[in-house]
Amino acid sequence: MFVMPRMTTGPERLMLEHMLDRNRQALIDTAKGLSETDARRRLVTSLTTPIGLIKHAATAERIWFQRTLAGLGEFECDGYATGDDGSFVVTDDETLADVIAEFERASARSRDIAAGLDLDDAKPHYRAGDVSLRFVYLLLTEDFARHAGHGDILREQFTAAP
Numbered sequence: 001m002f003v004m005p006r007m008t009t010g011p012e013r014l015m016l017e018h019m020l021d022r023n024r025q026a027l028i029d030t031a032k033g034l035s036e037t038d039a040r041r042r043l044v045t046s047l048t049t050p051i052g053l054i055k056h057a058a059t060a061e062r063i064w065f066q067r068t069l070a071g072l073g074e075f076e077c078d079g080y081a082t083g084d085d086g087s088f089v090v091t092d093d094e095t096l097a098d099v100i101a102e103f104e105r106a107s108a109r110s111r112d113i114a115a116g117l118d119l120d121d122a123k124p125h126y127r128a129g130d131v132s133l134r135f136v137y138l139l140l141t142e143d144f145a146r147h148a149g150h151g152d153i154l155r156e157q158f159t160a161a162p
Contacts, residue, residue: 013119016137017111023144024107027057028100030151038158039096047088050154051099053147055080058103059087060143064136065110068125069117078109 006018031039031050039051062081066072074081079102090099114133122130131139 016119016134016141017114020137020141020144021107023141023148024057024103026148027054027144027151028103030148030155031096031100034096034155034158036096040090041154041158043154043157047085048150048154049088049090050151051090051094051096052088053151054096054099054103055090055094056087057144057147058099058106059083060140061103061106061110064131064140065106065113068131069121069123069133069136070113071123079106 006022009015010018031054034050040049042049059080059082062077062079063083066077067074067081072081080087114137117133119134119137120132122132125131
């Protein structure tokens with residue numbers, strides 16, 4: 001379902017921040033209200049599940065904001081910060097509410113890190129080379145929008161079944 005953005009004009013940075021936050025929320029909304037069983041249900045061969053998509057997004061926040069922009073080491077981050085299939089893994093004792101809260105904490109920390117940077121401030125990324133805050137905003141906006149689409153399709157499969 002398309003929801004009109006609340007902000008459609010304004011300074012570039014505010015627009016970028018708004019669109020990233022909008023897609024963070026869209027991803028959360030794809031899983032909110034699902035049962036714990038449905039949140040973990042796999043309908044594809046990959047590790048993609050509604051709860052796994054949110055767990056993966058928290059990892060992406062850490063990789064791009066904590067590791068890349070803030071320069072923290074992997075073990076200095078506040079959770080999993082490696083870009084591999086492990087980013088989709090949710091332990092049996094983690095609930096959907098726990099994983100959403102983890103993503104929201106990671107997003108809040110990303111906002112704090114970004115607050116100290118200008119859009120053109122660039123930091124080295126081990127594969128991509130120098131990346132700016134602007135690039136990270138655009139990359140994660142695209143990434144979270146794509147994953148929200150995945151989540152929408154999964155949710156439709158759970159809720160539309162007879």
